[in-house]
Amino acid sequence: MTPAYLERAALHYLERYSASVAMLRQTLKRRVDKRCRLRGEEAAAYAEAIEATVTRAVSAGLVDDARFTAGRLAALRRRGASARAVSAKLAAKGVAREEVAAAMENERAAADEGADLEEAAARAYAKRRRLGPWRRPGTRETHRDRDLAAMARAGFGYGLGRRVIEAEETDEPAP
Numbered sequence: 001m002t003p004a005y006l007e008r009a010a011l012h013y014l015e016r017y018s019a020s021v022a023m024l025r026q027t028l029k030r031r032v033d034k035r036c037r038l039r040g041e042e043a044a045a046y047a048e049a050i051e052a053t054v055t056r057a058v059s060a061g062l063v064d065d066a067r068f069t070a071g072r073l074a075a076l077r078r079r080g081a082s083a084r085a086v087s088a089k090l091a092a093k094g095v096a097r098e099e100v101a102a103a104m105e106n107e108r109a110a111a112d113e114g115a116d117l118e119e120a121a122a123r124a125y126a127k128r129r130r131l132g133p134w135r136r137p138g139t140r141e142t143h144r145d146r147d148l149a150a151m152a153r154a155g156f157g158y159g160l161g162r163r164v165i166e167a168e169e170t171d172e173p174a175p
Helices: 003-016 021-039 043-059 065-079 083-092 097-110 117-129 141-153 158-165
Strands: none
Touching (some): 003 021, 003 043, 021 043, 065 117, 083 097, 117 141, 117 158
């Protein structure tokens, strides 16, 4: 296994997926582990080569945690993810808390004055899951508690979840 192999593996992975530094490192480590198991070699011998490949990818601009975080944050918010859910999902991808906090601050700064991003995300989540005002007529009251529980599991506070679930059907949902 050569540094050229690791670089090709990294480029192949980065062609297909947007990744954080930790994700690239984990992917390369997994590939090295698999190959070493098949050949009966020691995987720890390639740790330095993996780090060198990751460092080259970062210096070349192929991997950027700030860009990855901003993109994932925007995508998750469009799908209706709460701030808690976004933080958890990005932490699972190996992004530092400071990076997530900075991306959320940039998101708030870029938003319109007076726009509640968390409420917009809650409405998007409820609409996607067909909760509250987006349920079929006649089934809304019987599923109220279930809808509130779904909002809580998604990371939204009780007050916000209740406001979204109990909103009138004529309320215009946030984009």
